[in-house]
Amino acid sequence: MIRARALTKAYSRAASAKRAERRPSEDTSAKRAERRPSEVSTGSDGGRTLLAVDGIDLDVAAGESFGILGANGAGKSTTMRMIGATLQRTSGELTILGRDPAHEGPVIRAHLGVVPQQDTLDTELTVRENLLTYGRYFGLPRTALVPRIEELLDFAQLQDKRDEKVEALSGGMKRRLTIARGLVNDPSLLLLDEPTTGLDPQARHILWDRLYQLRETGVTLVLTTHYMDEAEQLCERLVIMDAGRIVAEGAPADLIRTYSSREVVEVRFGTNRNSEVLPHLHGIGDRIEELPDRLLVYTDTGESDLQEIVARGFMPVTALVRRASLEDVFLRLTGRSLVDG
Amino acid sequence: MSLTAPASFRVAEYRLRSMWKWRNSIIAFGVGNPVLYLVSIGLGVGALVDANSPDGVTGVPYLLFLAPALLATAAIQAGQDEVSFPTLAGFIWNRLFFAMRATSLSGGQIADGVLLAASVRIIFTTTVYWLVLWAFGAVDLGSALPLIGVSTLAGVCWGAVALALTSRAKTDSTYISVMWRLVIMPMFLFSGTFYPLAVLPLWLQWIGWISPLWHATELGRWLSYGAPLEPWQALLSTAYLLALGATGLLLGRRTFEARLTA
Numbered sequence: 001m002i003r004a005r006a007l008t009k010a011y012s013r014a015a016s017a018k019r020a021e022r023r024p025s026e027d028t029s030a031k032r033a034e035r036r037p038s039e040v041s042t043g044s045d046g047g048r049t050l051l052a053v054d055g056i057d058l059d060v061a062a063g064e065s066f067g068i069l070g071a072n073g074a075g076k077s078t079t080m081r082m083i084g085a086t087l088q089r090t091s092g093e094l095t096i097l098g099r100d101p102a103h104e105g106p107v108i109r110a111h112l113g114v115v116p117q118q119d120t121l122d123t124e125l126t127v128r129e130n131l132l133t134y135g136r137y138f139g140l141p142r143t144a145l146v147p148r149i150e151e152l153l154d155f156a157q158l159q160d161k162r163d164e165k166v167e168a169l170s171g172g173m174k175r176r177l178t179i180a181r182g183l184v185n186d187p188s189l190l191l192l193d194e195p196t197t198g199l200d201p202q203a204r205h206i207l208w209d210r211l212y213q214l215r216e217t218g219v220t221l222v223l224t225t226h227y228m229d230e231a232e233q234l235c236e237r238l239v240i241m242d243a244g245r246i247v248a249e250g251a252p253a254d255l256i257r258t259y260s261s262r263e264v265v266e267v268r269f270g271t272n273r274n275s276e277v278l279p280h281l282h283g284i285g286d287r288i289e290e291l292p293d294r295l296l297v298y299t300d301t302g303e304s305d306l307q308e309i310v311a312r313g314f315m316p317v318t319a320l321v322r323r324a325s326l327e328d329v330f331l332r333l334t335g336r337s338l339v340d341g
Numbered sequence: 342m343s344l345t346a347p348a349s350f351r352v353a354e355y356r357l358r359s360m361w362k363w364r365n366s367i368i369a370f371g372v373g374n375p376v377l378y379l380v381s382i383g384l385g386v387g388a389l390v391d392a393n394s395p396d397g398v399t400g401v402p403y404l405l406f407l408a409p410a411l412l413a414t415a416a417i418q419a420g421q422d423e424v425s426f427p428t429l430a431g432f433i434w435n436r437l438f439f440a441m442r443a444t445s446l447s448g449g450q451i452a453d454g455v456l457l458a459a460s461v462r463i464i465f466t467t468t469v470y471w472l473v474l475w476a477f478g479a480v481d482l483g484s485a486l487p488l489i490g491v492s493t494l495a496g497v498c499w500g501a502v503a504l505a506l507t508s509r510a511k512t513d514s515t516y517i518s519v520m521w522r523l524v525i526m527p528m529f530l531f532s533g534t535f536y537p538l539a540v541l542p543l544w545l546q547w548i549g550w551i552s553p554l555w556h557a558t559e560l561g562r563w564l565s566y567g568a569p570l571e572p573w574q575a576l577l578s579t580a581y582l583l584a585l586g587a588t589g590l591l592l593g594r595r596t597f598e599a600r601l602t603a
């Protein structure tokens with residue numbers, strides 16, 4: 001379905017934008033600066049280009065559900081738009097549904113479903129009209145669209161809102177409508193850019209359920225997210241992206257096994273005390289990670305390690321033993337947590 | 342190219358569906374605008390002008406002089422509105438063009454569709470406007486087709502220019518204020534609408550010469566009551582309008598595609 005080799009997107013930025021962009025990195029640690037997408041100097045105008053996607057390789061097979069996990073600015077949307085044949089790549093190879101999007105964009109897009117990061121619905125039209133007009137953009141005949149729209153309204157659980165203006169929908173309903181809209185042409189490949197960002201837990205679960213159903217019907221799913229639970233739920237395989245590069249790839253369980261211990265002990269000693277306590281925990285667990293608000297002890301024996309911490313005379317304010325998750329993989333690979341990094 | 346036409350029809354279909362939601366306002370404005378204009382300016386000011394210059398303006402009653410200009414103004418106004426607002430919406434307000442470009446449509450087809458739907462609105466507006474003019478005795482029955490035709494041409498060609506300009510707008514407020522102050526207002530004021538262009542000082546007349554409104558008005562006066570116009574002038578004005586339209590559409594299509602794939 002998708003094959004990418006050394007896929008790269010460079011955005012040019014004006015000299016003025018470059019200066020504004022630089023300021024925040026000057027007063028932060030070198031570690032933070034090095035995670036920014038690479039900037040390459042170009043040409044005479046003093047402008048620079050930003051490598052938003054920096055030579056990635058991807059393969060997605062038919063029927064697979066594939067995830068791209070990454071923090072803000074990692075290059076997820078840029079990648080998705082190149083796959084969706086709406087953004088020209090700067091270099092590298094890209095084949096979507098066996099075709100090159102640089103030359104056969106319209107043919108490829110006819111078989112894609114796209115759910116962009118921002119809803120792009122027509123708020124003046126009703127729910128049903130949004131589906132109808134979108135189907136018409138593909139040139140689908142009205143007679144085929146009418147029954148298809150009924151199915152999609154059922155699927156998105158929007159039957160009772162069918163004649164309401166989109167303006168009046170909640171965020172979760174709009175998102176469901178955007179997904180339904182992406183399915184109007186019966187795509188073989190559905191691209192979802194952060195499908196549940198900004199939704200409440202209940203709305204997210206409804207959406208996950210819908211996407212799970214889609215998976216069952218054999219639609220190939222590619223989704224981006226910065227929720228690790230979402231990636232674990234929906235993706236058979238995923239890549240972790242950071243600063244335009246792929247830093248790891250695999251099934252969620254395999255990634256956790258490779259990059260993390262089985263369990264994690266999270267302990268908080270209060271904001272200032274975490275770093276004071278850290279040196280005294282030497283020898284406990286495989287590895288200890290210090291976050292601003294807590295310490296993470298990576299171990300296969302969480303309960304007994306927690307007891308050991310207490311036995312050494314350090315009583316945490318809060319303590320939690322949990323199974324390792326993709327969040328830990330991300331932290332290990334990129335040195336920061338996924339959400340609000 | 343043969344595949345282009347049907348695809349842009351689909352975009353136009355959507356635009357017309359959206360316009361249909363506003364049909365009451367469109368009809369009310371379409372009828373109300375000319376009626377108000379004719380009552381206040383055409384008859385009110387016209388009576389004053391005619392009383393003060395018994396030979397009329399350029400030899401005809403003021404209402405006759407004014408009518409073709411009003412018609413062309415309305416057509417250009419319709420072209421401007423029906424292109425610029427959907428384009429601002431599509432790129433900035435609801436970013437709908439980005440959703441369209443994710444389907445099998447190209448940026449150029451979206452641009453074509455917007456202009457096509459605007460053309461329908463322009464034809465409607467000018468037809469209604471002409472009917473009101475006719476009811477007020479400002480035009481002859483025989484002028485219907487040529488006058489509506491030339492005004493529609495001006496409206497569509499201006500719509501194409503608006504397509505090219507609006508698709509470059511980064512923010513709606515800057516676009517609207519710059520466009521109105523620097524383009525639309527000068528065009529409406531200095532195109533020989535309310536008085537012959539020759540009345541203006543020479544250093545302002547150039548605005549008329551490059552203004553599609555002036556060219557459409559010249560053609561309109563010639564077609565309506567036979568105002569003097571050399572055939573070459575008629576040809577030149579028509580060619581100028583067509584050239585503006587073609588350039589606008591070409592640049593607009595290009596900007597649409599570039600902006601939707603950036």
Ligand SMILES: Nc1ncnc2c1ncn2[C@@H]1O[C@H](COP(=O)(O)OP(=O)(O)OP(=O)(O)O)[C@@H](O)[C@H]1O
Nearest residue numbers: 011037052070071072073074075076077078079603
């Ligand atoms: N049109 C553009 N022009 C210039 N730079 C851009 C453009 N779009 C994105 N970028 C830059 O490219 C980088 C990657 O952006 P991208 O939107 O792909 O990230 P993302 O992973 O989708 O982030 P988020 O989680 O915030 O959606 C960022 O540094 C961003 O500032």
Ligand SMILES: [Mg+2]
Nearest residue numbers: 076077078117
């Ligand atoms: Mg994004």
